[in-house]
Amino acid sequence: xxxxxxxxxxxxxxxxxxxxxxxxxxxxxxxxxxxxxxxxxxxxxxxxxxxxxxxxxxxxxxxxxxxxxxxxxxxxxxxxxxxxxxxxxxxxxxxxxxxxxxxxxxxxxxxxxxxxxxxxxxxxxxxxxxxxxxxxxxxxxxxxxxxxxxxxxxxxxxxxxxxxxxxxxxxxxxxxxxxxxxxxxxxxxxxxxxxxxxxxxxxxxxxxxxxxxxxxxxxxxxxxxxxxxxxxxxxxxxxxxxxxxxxxxxxxxxxxxxxxxxxxxxxxxxxxxxxxxxxxxxxxxxxxxxxxxxxxxxxxxxxxxxxxxxxxxxxxxxxxxxxxxxxxxxxxxxxxxxxxxxxxxxxxxxxxxxxxxxxxxxxxxxxxxxxxxxxxxxxxxxxxxxxxxxxxxxxxxxxxxxxxxxxxxxxxxxxx
Ligand SMILES: Cc1cc2nc3c(=O)[nH]c(=O)nc-3n(C[C@H](O)[C@H](O)[C@H](O)COP(=O)(O)O)c2cc1C
Numbered sequence: 343x344x345x346x347x348x349x350x351x352x353x354x355x356x357x358x359x360x361x362x363x364x365x366x367x368x369x370x371x372x373x374x375x376x377x378x379x380x381x382x383x384x385x386x387x388x389x390x391x392x393x394x395x396x397x398x399x400x401x402x403x404x405x406x407x408x409x410x411x412x413x414x415x416x417x418x419x420x421x422x423x424x425x426x427x428x429x430x431x432x433x434x435x436x437x438x439x440x441x442x443x444x445x446x447x448x449x450x451x452x453x454x455x456x457x458x459x460x461x462x463x464x465x466x467x468x469x470x471x472x473x474x475x476x477x478x479x480x481x482x483x484x485x486x487x488x489x490x491x492x493x494x495x496x497x498x499x500x501x502x503x504x505x506x507x508x509x510x511x512x513x514x515x516x517x518x519x520x521x522x523x524x525x526x527x528x529x530x531x532x533x534x535x536x537x538x539x540x541x542x543x544x545x546x547x548x549x550x551x552x553x554x555x556x557x558x559x560x561x562x563x564x565x566x567x568x569x570x571x572x573x574x575x576x577x578x579x580x581x582x583x584x585x586x587x588x589x590x591x592x593x594x595x596x597x598x599x600x601x602x603x604x605x606x607x608x609x610x611x612x613x614x615x616x617x618x619x620x621x622x623x624x625x626x627x628x629x630x631x632x633x634x635x636x637x638x639x640x641x642x643x644x645x646x647x648x649x650x651x652x653x654x655x656x657x658x659x660x661x662x663x664x665x666x667x668x669x670x671x672x673x674x675x676x677x678x679x680x681x682x683x684x685x686x687x688x689x690x691x692x693x694x695x696x697x698x699x700x701x702x703x704x705x706x707x708x709x710x711x712x713x714x715x716x717x718x719x720x721x722x723x724x725x726x727x728x729x730x731x732x733x734x735x736x737x738x739x740x741x742x743x744x745x746x747x748x749x750x751x752x753x754x755x756x757x758x
Contacts, residue, residue: 365659368502373424373437374403375450375458376415383445383458386411387438389501390480391423399487401469404480410440412481415457416471421485422457423467427496428508430462434499455488465492505658522559522576525551529561529704531737532695535730539708540564543723546572546709550589550692555597556581556604558589561704569710577652580604583616584675585668588629588692591620592702606662606669615672623677628724631674631689633713641689644671680717680724687713688720693727698739706731 375385390404401423405412415421426434436444449461455468469485476482497509529549539547544567551561557578563571579585582604590601598620602613623629633641647667650656656664674689690709697703706727715723 365503368500371426371434371499371501371506372403373426373433373460373463374405374412374415374421375424375460376421377418377456377458378414379417382442383450384411384414385424385437385444385458385460387434391425394484399490400472400484401467401487402482402484404477404482406480407476408479412483416474418456419471420456421469421471422453422455422459423465423469424460424463425465425467426499427462427464427494428499429496430499431506433460433462434506459493462494464494464496464498465490503658505661507658522553525553525559526561526576531741532704532706532730532734533562533564535734536562536706537564539706539726539730540566540569542566543708543711543726545569545711546707548707548709550705550707551703552581552589553578555600558586558705560707565710572710573648574652577648579648580651580665580668582606582665582668583612584619584672587616587619587623587675587677588694588705589702591623591629592694592696592700604665606665619675619677626677626679627728628691628693629675629677630691632676633687633689634674641671641674643667644674680720682717685714685716686720688715691720691723691727693724693731695731695734695738697735703738704734706734 369389370391372388372391373385374388374391375383378384386405386409388403388405390402392402394400394402403423433448436448445458450458451461453459453466453468455470457468459466467487468489469487472484472486474481474483500507500509529551532549536547536549539545541564546563546565546569548560548563550558553559558581559576559578560573561575563575565571581589581601583602586601590598593601598617602616605612605616644667647664650660651664651668680686688711690707691711692705692707694702695704695706708723708727711723
């Protein structure tokens with residue numbers, strides 16, 4: 343029996359099970375707008391908008407019997423169905439709450455039929471009420487189409503398994519990996535340093551770079567001793583707690599806030615825990631992951647989750663599961679000061695490389711380190727990592743200088 347099957351009498355369906363199964367059927371997202379008795383604009387988000395008949399042209403949507411918004415607009419008998427575009431998630435959130443004044447910060451114009459037409463929607467379908475059919479805890483509202491137009495041929499906003507997404511074609515569209523190529527070019531500056539680190543410490547040394555504002559990737563790696571490739575170059579990992587601390591610790595508050603916002607728990611004490619950890623990483627100048635003794639969260643689960651994330655095309659439900667595993671790995675990532683007399687089973691040591699403006703440009707990682715290392719050994723690794731990072735920083739500065747000189751040479755004629 344799969345997890346989506348349920349036991350029970352035939353014909354009786356548990357509401358949670360109904361939602362779970364129906365969540366596997368994606369819907370578009372539309373805002374049905376109308377006006378109140380006094381002419382105020384009102385609107386509600388529906389995932390139940392559907393075409394019904396071509397001849398005559400009929401459409402329908404299904405408000406809850408308890409919907410206050412539908413009750414307000416029902417008597418006007420004229421509606422506009424606004425099909426939302428992929429970039430209208432904020433508008434969707436605004437329109438999905440049961441409160442008045444939702445149109446205050448929304449761009450719209452009155453349509454010829456009276457109901458508000460929202461700016462930026464993919465299509466407007468102007469219709470009049472034909473009949474309302476009671477259907478359990480919902481109403482089937484059948485409407486006659488009076489006029490309709492595609493107002494912006496953009497891809498739509500989709501709703502699936504409780505999450506929002508967009509449509510992507512399986513046709514000939516190439517994946518836009520310009521950002522990945524840029525990241526690889528940047529990381530190349532550190533190639534020699536990384537090769538030297540791997541040789542000297544007989545471990546894995548790698549360069550991590552951001553591919554965009556929420557993903558890191560390994561762009562260069564080198565192996566010394568018995569270390570062997572364990573992940574593919576270019577494999578993306580999500581920048582979410584506890585991952586990416588060495589990259590995030592020096593970032594502006596806005597970036598830190600966005601990183602914390604991706605944690606699977608938004609409890610204030612979780613955010614505080616990660617802020618404390620970022621402070622430690624900033625003070626010590628490195629982040630680390632530690633292999634846990636038996637009984638803690640399993641490292642293998644984490645690698646599986648990362649692999650699943652990197653494979654892409656996660657359904658919202660799988661994405662939540664993968665994020666939950668990553669979050670549960672939080673104890674692996676507690677950076678600490680190195681104490682004499684202790685031994686360390688390290689997963690990795692990661693340090694930032696600062697660019698000419700003081701922001702983190704890339705990170706260096708030492709991995710596949712021998713277990714049970716003493717404090718002296720760990721300090722040597724950290725010192726080497728910091729030295730290499732400082733060297734790379736200096737060569738980035740020199741490069742920035744060269745670029746400025748080149749720019750001056752080409753634009754010098756225009757400089758006063
Ligand atoms: C993606 C999505 C789809 C929704 N679909 C429907 C729907 O088909 N019928 C419905 O009554 N409410 C639906 N809602 C909820 C309403 O938009 C929203 O709760 C409602 O307009 C505000 O409550 P009220 O109608 O009681 O004023 C949906 C919400 C979202 C976010």
